[in-house]
Amino acid sequence: MTNKERIAKALELAGQTKAVECAPGALKCVPELFKRYFPNKKAVVIADNNTWKAAGERVYDMMLAEGVDCVKFIIPDEEFHAEWKYIEMIDDVLKTTKAIAVSVGAGVINDICKLSSHHCNQHYMCVATAASVDGFSSFGASIVYQNAKQTFECPAPLVIVADVDVLAAAPKEMTAAGYADLAAKIPAGAEWMIADLFGTEPINSDAWHVLQDVLDDMLSDPEGVAAGKPEAIAALFDGLTLSGIAMQIAGSSRPASCTEHLYNHILDMTHHRYKGKLQSHGFQVAVGTLTLCAFFDEFFKMDLSTLDVDKCVADWPTLEQEQQRALELFKDFPVPKLGYTEITKKYSDKDAVRVQLTRVKENWPEFKAKLQKQCYTFEKMRRLFEIAGAPTDPSQIGVTREKLRADTDLTQLMRWRINLLDLAKRAEIYDTLVARVFGKGGAWEIK
Ligand SMILES: [Zn+2]
CATH class of the missing domain: 3.40.50.1970 (Rossmann fold)
Known part of the structure; x- marks a missing residue:
């Protein structure tokens, strides 16, 4: 076709x-x-x-x-x-x-x-x-x-x-930004699989296939994109169009946007500038996309088939505790109640968390394999961005790794949509994941 x-x-x-x-x-x-x-x-x-x-x-x-x-x-x-x-x-x-x-x-x-x-x-x-x-x-x-x-x-x-x-x-940077916005659908798709497993936002098959079936193909020519080759740019635009149509079909941005886009939302809401200039949507999303690829890389090294579901459920905070945590985290944010509002919408009680974690545990090898098939490694994504001309490091848009680390805590709470970080919180691996990505030897090692 x-x-x-x-x-x-x-x-x-x-x-x-x-x-x-x-x-x-x-x-x-x-x-x-x-x-x-x-x-x-x-x-x-x-x-x-x-x-x-x-x-x-x-x-x-x-x-x-x-x-x-x-x-x-x-x-x-x-x-x-x-x-x-x-x-x-x-x-x-x-x-x-x-x-x-x-x-x-x-x-x-x-x-x-x-x-x-x-x-x-x-x-x-x-x-x-x-x-x-x-x-x-x-x-x-x-x-x-x-x-x-x-x-x-x-x-x-x-x-x-x-x-x-x-x-x-x-301008070349705009096309590179589009390439990154399209690449974002790789981790966003993987996070949709998590929401699907949890049952909070089941995958809409039509919306999924319209985009995900051709995504690899459409990301396969970063050289052409960088060189401004008409065929490559037309293919990129087609990919972006299919992504938008997937959202039309789903009636939501779920097919195209998850945690990687929230890093961009934070920067937009705080009017982030670098060298005096607002940074493009796609460049900000590029950094979020790489971050999510790094999180998935570390996530795949874990074994959730041995998860102690009883302990995780016993430790799971109450809604009031989560709301309090959100208020504390967002207190200096332009919208201090944002985390509170969103966590109130997406909070799962202990019974729901038990069901969610049991599904992860019981399906772990197959589920992990499915996610791995969907994801690109950090290194692969970084290389594609390098060729396409998109950012490969947060410093290129004026964001420090320390800020990215801090923003990660906000992204987990700032939208009602279930994401990888929610799974990590429930499974009590969030701190380890973050420590691995931002710690010694991690993709975004803070030196
Ligand atoms: Zn976007």
């Missing part, structure tokens, strides 16, 4: 996005696709200063030339993240222009247009200018609201256009 066929099949399952056009020169299809999917509607091309130059202006001119009633809006700021004030800005643009948003840009502009369009009860069209994230085709928008990074439920774009010539001309 070609990627095009795969995407077409996946779109049928997802039922939100109607068309994806990813090819060299695809920009010229924008007016015709707009007219087909938004007949007799007015368009507003939404870009920033960079993406206006990269594609926005051409899209706008072609729309006018093809007789589409079209206006433009350029977000004036030079550097921005997906924050609420931009949602208000674009809500306002859509209300005053009474037009359909045509988002021209990368992940941030797309997420903003996605949520604002939803606020205005209308669909929108996405023109991607970089293969930098998987959010183009995803269900939901990830926005910082009241200091907390949150995923707002909203439908994916009706139409997606990605001109491979435009994607290939994007």
